[in-house]
Amino acid sequence: MATATTIKYEPVIGLEVHVQLKTKTKAFCSCKVEFGAPANSHTCPVCLGLPGALPVLNKEVVTLAIKVGLALNCQIAHRIKFDRKNYFYPDLPKGYQITQYDGPICFDGILELPIHDASGAPRNCRVTRAHLEEDAGKSIHLEGSTLIDLNRAGTALVEIVSAPDLRSAEEAHAYLTTLKRNLSYLDVSELSMEKGSLRCDANISIKPEGAIKLGTRVEVKNMNSFKSVASAIRFEIERQTKVVSAGGTLHQETRLWDEDQLCTRAMRSKEEANDYRYFPEPDLSWFNIDRKWVEQIQSSLPELPEKRLLRFLDDYKLERGEAEFLVSERELAEFFEHAVKLYQKPRKVAAWVAGEFSHAMQERAIGVKGLKITPAALIGLMDLLDAGKLNNVTAKEVFAAMLDSGEDALAVARRLNKLIEQDSGAVDKAIIEVMLEFADKAVADYKAGKDVALGFLVGQVVRKLKGKANPKEIAPLLTKAIRG
Numbered sequence: 001m002a003t004a005t006t007i008k009y010e011p012v013i014g015l016e017v018h019v020q021l022k023t024k025t026k027a028f029c030s031c032k033v034e035f036g037a038p039a040n041s042h043t044c045p046v047c048l049g050l051p052g053a054l055p056v057l058n059k060e061v062v063t064l065a066i067k068v069g070l071a072l073n074c075q076i077a078h079r080i081k082f083d084r085k086n087y088f089y090p091d092l093p094k095g096y097q098i099t100q101y102d103g104p105i106c107f108d109g110i111l112e113l114p115i116h117d118a119s120g121a122p123r124n125c126r127v128t129r130a131h132l133e134e135d136a137g138k139s140i141h142l143e144g145s146t147l148i149d150l151n152r153a154g155t156a157l158v159e160i161v162s163a164p165d166l167r168s169a170e171e172a173h174a175y176l177t178t179l180k181r182n183l184s185y186l187d188v189s190e191l192s193m194e195k196g197s198l199r200c201d202a203n204i205s206i207k208p209e210g211a212i213k214l215g216t217r218v219e220v221k222n223m224n225s226f227k228s229v230a231s232a233i234r235f236e237i238e239r240q241t242k243v244v245s246a247g248g249t250l251h252q253e254t255r256l257w258d259e260d261q262l263c264t265r266a267m268r269s270k271e272e273a274n275d276y277r278y279f280p281e282p283d284l285s286w287f288n289i290d291r292k293w294v295e296q297i298q299s300s301l302p303e304l305p306e307k308r309l310l311r312f313l314d315d316y317k318l319e320r321g322e323a324e325f326l327v328s329e330r331e332l333a334e335f336f337e338h339a340v341k342l343y344q345k346p347r348k349v350a351a352w353v354a355g356e357f358s359h360a361m362q363e364r365a366i367g368v369k370g371l372k373i374t375p376a377a378l379i380g381l382m383d384l385l386d387a388g389k390l391n392n393v394t395a396k397e398v399f400a401a402m403l404d405s406g407e408d409a410l411a412v413a414r415r416l417n418k419l420i421e422q423d424s425g426a427v428d429k430a431i432i433e434v435m436l437e438f439a440d441k442a443v444a445d446y447k448a449g450k451d452v453a454l455g456f457l458v459g460q461v462v463r464k465l466k467g468k469a470n471p472k473e474i475a476p477l478l479t480k481a482i483r484g
C-alpha cells in the first residue's frame with residue numbers, strides 16, 4: 001500500500017497573459033493611449049464611467065486581436081459580443097469591466113515550444129482562448145492615501161489563457177518566451193513587463209502522478225519578469241507538495257510573489273472574489289468578423305517565427321539552436337537575412353550573429369535595434385577576417401568598438417591599429433625573439449614531440465606583434481624556423 005511519502009506529485013500549470021494593445025486610442029472611446037502622460041489627462045465621460053456615456057468599439061482593437069489570434073494559431077470567431085464583469089475597485093469607475101465572458105474573439109490555438117519530451121518530440125501547449133477586454137486605471141499608494149490615475153482605464157487588452165498543459169517552471173518559461181516571440185513579429189504591443197504592457201499570472205496545482213482529477217488551484221500574481229514567473233512556480237510546486245505530503249489541505253486562493261523574499265504570500269481567498277456576476281454589455285451590439293477581413297489581416301502578417309525557423313533550417317542548413325536564436329526576434333532574423341544576401345555564407349554569418357552579437361546584446365541588455373551596427377558593417381568585418389587583415393582575436397576587438405561607435409570595420413581597425421600588414425621583417429624578428437626566449441622550455445618541448453607547445457609559441461609571436469598577425473600564417477613560419 002502506498003503511504004503519503006511515496007506518492008509522487010505532478011505539477012499542472014496554466015498561464016494567463018495580459019497584453020496591452022498598441023492602439024492610438026482606447027477600446028471604447030477616443031481618448032489617446034500614451035504611457036507616462038500627466039495623470040488623468042487622457043480621460044472622457046466614457047472611460048470615467050459617467051452616467052449616460054456610451055461606449056463605441058474601436059475597430060483597430062479588433063484588428064490587433066485577430067493578429068494576436070493568428071500568431072497563436074487560433075480560430076477566429078465569426079461574431080463577437082462583450083460582457084460586463086462586475087466588481088468594485090477604486091480604479092474601475094464604472095463598477096464593471098467590459099470583457100468577453102463566454103465568446104472570446106480567438107480560441108483553440110496552439111504553441112510549439114522549443115523544448116522536447118523524452119522521445120524528442122517538441123512539447124506543445126494549447127491556447128484555450130484570447131479575449132478582448134478593457135484595462136482598469138492605476139492606484140498609486142502613497143503614505144496614508146491613495147491616488148487614482150485613469151489614463152489607463154479603458155485601454156485595450158487581450159487576455160491569453162493557456163490550457164493547463166505545462167508541467168514545470170521551465171515549460172512555463174518556454175511558453176512565455178515563445179508567446180512573446182510570436183507577438184513581437186506583429187508589432188501589436190510594446191510587450192514590456194516593466195511598463196506593464198505584458199503581465200502574467202500563473203495557476204498552479206499538483207496532483208498524484210497519473211491522476212486525472214486536478215488538485216486545488218492557486219493563482220499567483222505580481223511577477224515582473226519571466227524569470228520571476230519561473231521562480232514563483234518552482235516555489236509553489238515545492239510549497240504545495242510539502243503541504244499535501246504532510247497530510248495538509250490546500251485552499252483555492254490568490255497569492256502574491258515576493259521578489260525580495262523569493263516566496264509567495266496569501267493575498268485573498270478566491271471564494272469572496274469568485275462571483276463577478278457577468279452579464280452581456282447592453283450598450284454594445286454584436287460585431288461581425290467577416291472572413292475576407294480575416295484573410296486580409298492574415299496576408300498582411302510577416303512570415304511568423306515557426307515558419308521562418310523551418311525555412312532557416314532548410315535553406316541555410318543551420319543548427320537548430322542557432323536557428324531558434326535567430327528567429328527569436330524579428331529584427332534579429334531580418335538582420336541575419338540581410339547579411340546573408342551580402343555574404344552568402346549563411347553558417348558563418350549565423351555563427352557571428354548567434355555568438356558575438358548575442359553576447360553583446362545580453363551584456364548591454366538591448367535588442368538588435370539598439371546595437372549600432374548594420375548588416376553591411378558586419379560583412380565588412382568578415383571580409384577583413386577572410387582577407388587575413390584581422391585575426392579571430394582582433395576581429396572581436398574591432399567588433400566591440402564598432403558596436404560603440406557605429407563606424408565601419410576598416411575605419412575601426414585602422415583607428416585601433418589592428419590591421420595586419422605584410423611586414424615580413426617584423427614577423428621574422430618576433431619569431432627569433434620568441435625562439436630565444438623559450439629555447440629551454442616550449443621550443444624544447446615542441447622538438448621533443450609535444451605539439452601543443454606550438455600553439456603557445458604562436459601566441460607569443462602574435463603578442464609580440466601586438467595582435468597584428470594571423471596565427472594561421474605564423475604557425476608554418478615558426479615550425480620552419482624551429483626545425484631549421
Ligand SMILES: [Zn+2]
Pocket residue numbers: 026029030031042043044045046047048154
Ligand atoms: Zn475616454
